[in-house]
Amino acid sequence: MAKQVKIKDIAKMAGVSAGTVDRILHNRGNVSAASREAVENVLARTGYKYNIHTSAVSLKKAYRIIIAIPTAIKGEYWGNIQRGIEHAMEEYSDVAIDFEYAYYNQFDIYSCRDSFAGIPDKNPSAVIIGATFASETVTLCSRLDEKNIPYVFVDAVIEGTHPSATFSSDQNACGRIIGRMLNLFTPRDAELAVFGSRRTGNERASNSKTRMEGLKEYFGSLNYRREIKESKLSVLDPEESRKDILDFLERNPRVKGIAVLNSRGYILADILAAQQIKDIRIVTFDLTVNNSRCVENGTLSAIICQRPELQGFHAVKAIIRILLYNIPDKNIHHYMPTDIIIKENLPVYREIYAE
């Protein structure tokens, strides 16, 4: 490995002082064009790299990051995102960074509005946003843009915003994947169905919409002739779901495979198990405790997982790169791998999650 060049070396080579180099590295201004050029030449030539350790040691400023996401329940999707965030926080526990959560109810647009409204006034160093409601998010982001506060998205991107980075899944691919798994798990002559989200107007539902497109693309590419039945699953009212589902199955007795495009596949699985219905295969999204339980007992055939912890983890790392090292992200949109989890590989995924 080549010997590391230090700031003092750079300064000597460029014929300036270490302070000037520091000002250039951190965009602190008050540098003449001549000095800037001289230093940047040396920088490019030597390939200077920060020493993150000494950098962290001498860091004075206290950064504050606000994490604006739906209420994170342990073992569910947002809970796992938060786990990734906290994991990264631990890695940087020796740096002066404060974290503050601004939760909102993902099913209540007013709660989101309230929560988001207060964020810019707190003048955070950066914000991690888990977006659900498009227009509220755009409002927040434009206020952050005005104040030059960087923000990154997890889970989904919202049009009309300017995030420093985004960490999510390719939802269209997710749809194609769940379509393929549904097809694999069911006999050729069976009818199939897809359950989307009842609620509309929010972004998670829009994820569900994009997945639906992907799923149809997959079956389209197969020249799959038969119609795929569609229905909605109420997220909020379990009793309503129950009736809807049983009603749907009565009307469509030949349906033997169902894809649930949100993370509520376990609700369907539990209802079918209670009714002793055993010949219907179900695939769904997100490795939550409930879905995990159903894969284990065989009532769910597969889970498509978007690596929520990795999203949260990378979001924090991206922000730290921006704040501490002033490194802009070249690759703004990062797609996480989409895992396929079945009974046989569930335990090893669980072990990692438990760490």
Added chain:
Amino acid sequence: MAKQVKIKDIAKMAGVSAGTVDRILHNRGNVSAASREAVENVLARTGYKYNIHTSAVSLKKAYRIIIAIPTAIKGEYWGNIQRGIEHAMEEYSDVAIDFEYAYYNQFDIYSCRDSFAGIPDKNPSAVIIGATFASETVTLCSRLDEKNIPYVFVDAVIEGTHPSATFSSDQNACGRIIGRMLNLFTPRDAELAVFGSRRTGNERASNSKTRMEGLKEYFGSLNYRREIKESKLSVLDPEESRKDILDFLERNPRVKGIAVLNSRGYILADILAAQQIKDIRIVTFDLTVNNSRCVENGTLSAIICQRPELQGFHAVKAIIRILLYNIPDKNIHHYMPTDIIIKENLPVYREIYAE
């Protein structure tokens, strides 16, 4: 977050000097029983945590880690393990650690013996071992044990050794997973086959053996009646493989699904493609460039992937924890998640790999 306690604070509280605390933290000896007890009490009470940054900054000693693995070819299994190792190295490039590779030919026991023989004399701080040949590995490890040199395994564990940690897949689970995928991808009435490794006596082949057991367990649990044909695939001689395969298929014309228990599924896929045979589904292990290509063009149905980069990455991290922070691993055997990769989720896995 609770305010961090510093070494000087500990010293004051225990009524000793910072030097004594340091000696206890690093097991440097020359400490009276009384001091030790006093400090350890305070340590336990306050929950002292190293500041990795300042620690790294002032670290004088140069550690040397030897990485003893089969020759790593870019884009193949060991190449990906090395990628993970190098990724971790970058994260620690500000710490005084030297890395040295000791490659060997995984198909040549003498090359392994030669390579391993020189390692203990170099007095490395620690060794990462990718084991292939059992007895050579035991010999190396016992010499390292004598010298109190810690070592960790990647890919596989060898009996009769005392590693500080191991990072691998659950090979039995891998076998069950590939069995399930094989079953999913093929029609119910098709005959199935499994191709193992021709070579025996080495550990990678023993991985293949364990996978075979897992696969049979899976089909056993199904009460799968028909026999599963078995054959071997020569890794070294392509022409021999070709003949063997075509011969096998002629003798077993009803076989419509084949599981290849090592990473050479692409060889089979390419041969069948060349023969215009399109109705045989193949599943195999490891996301190598060749397997990846075949999944993309549809000649391979699925790849089971053991996260080689994660293995390498964690191996380095584990060693650094041991060397720098003297933290023994409580959970000696770490299983990596086992990914199922099909055409639809291949691109997002690739993106991560490209980073």
Added chain:
DNA sequence: AGTACCTTTGTGTACGTACACATTCATATT
């Protein structure tokens, strides 16, 4: 009691960066 030797303990410095503060320089204004 004096000496030698070993164990235990304390002290001081270096690591490379961030940032506050001091200083110099250039330009405009009176």
Added chain:
DNA sequence: AATATGAATGTGTACGTACACAAAGGTACT
């Protein structure tokens, strides 16, 4: 020419740990 002003630049210190070195204490022996 003298002064004020603001930009540009240089200097010095703190961060918390690791480790070298110095100092003190204890024991055994002559």
